[in-house]
Amino acid sequence: MILDLLFPNRCIHCNRIIDPEVLVCDLCCNQIHFTHYDYFESNPITEKCKLLFPVEHTYALIQFEKENLSRNIIHELKYRSREKIGKILAEWVTERLDFKNHKPDLLVSVPLHPKKLKERGYNQLHLFTETLAEFYQIPFDHELIQRNHYSKAQALKDKKHRLAAGNAFSITKPITGKHIVLIDDVFTTGNTVSSIAWEILNAGDNKVSVLVMAVDA
Structure with missing residues (x-):
């Protein structure tokens, strides 16, 4: 070409x-710092999530450290219109994560507010989620959760504002009796996944696990 x-x-x-x-x-x-987490074993994300909501399992692909290659990869995906990086990251996950005989029922990615989606042109999690769904043969739903408020990027907020996100999300349809994996790009305080997790848990007899591209140690 x-x-x-x-x-x-x-x-x-x-x-x-x-x-x-x-x-x-x-x-x-x-030079990429992979976490080598075991989805079925406790890790730093598991411990943080347990302080916020009942979590089943957690997994992160890479460490999101200051001024390292992993951080550059996520920033290229989110802010430089390189949506295809999501597919590559998902392929890296499939090389390392085996659900064994305990596959979840549904994959759900953290949504963007419609205004933010229009600004960016894509949700950086969608191709990542869809690639995982195809490989593991697990359904996904990009519409189950909606973001209620437009806000600036988490990375640009101070800690106080990251911790305050009440009523940030809502569930759009009935769902019960499902084990749902929440998918996000970077796990920091756990505030975002916690807000969504409680919406899912309160909707019915559901279970929640967390899978992220990177963890900010």
Whole structure:
């Protein structure tokens, strides 16, 4: 392709020319800090979530550390219109996460407010979620939860404002008796997933697990 010759895909870290379907070169891939969490074992996210709501299992793919490659990857996905990174991250998850005989019933991604969705042009979690759903053969629902208020990005808020998000989400349809995995990009305080989790838990006899691209340690 002429465009591939004129504008070759480059590693987002070292700028080396790489395959069009790859995010980083092999050398830089070694600099990504994967968590190596076990979905069925307790980890830092599990412990934080248990203080906020009844959680079943949790998983994070990478560490979201200051000034590291993992943070750059998430920022490229969210703020530089590189939606396809979501598919790559999901493929990395499938290489590391095995639900074994305990597959959840439904995958649900954190929604954007319609105004934010229009500004960004895409929800950075949708392709990620859909790729996981296809691989694991688990249904997904992008419409189950709606965001009620428009607000600036979590990364731009101070801690006080991140902790205050009452009534931020609501459930759009009846659902009961399901084990639902909530999917988000970065886990920080746990406030976002907690707000959604309580909506799901209060809707019926449901269970909630959490899966995120990255955890901000």
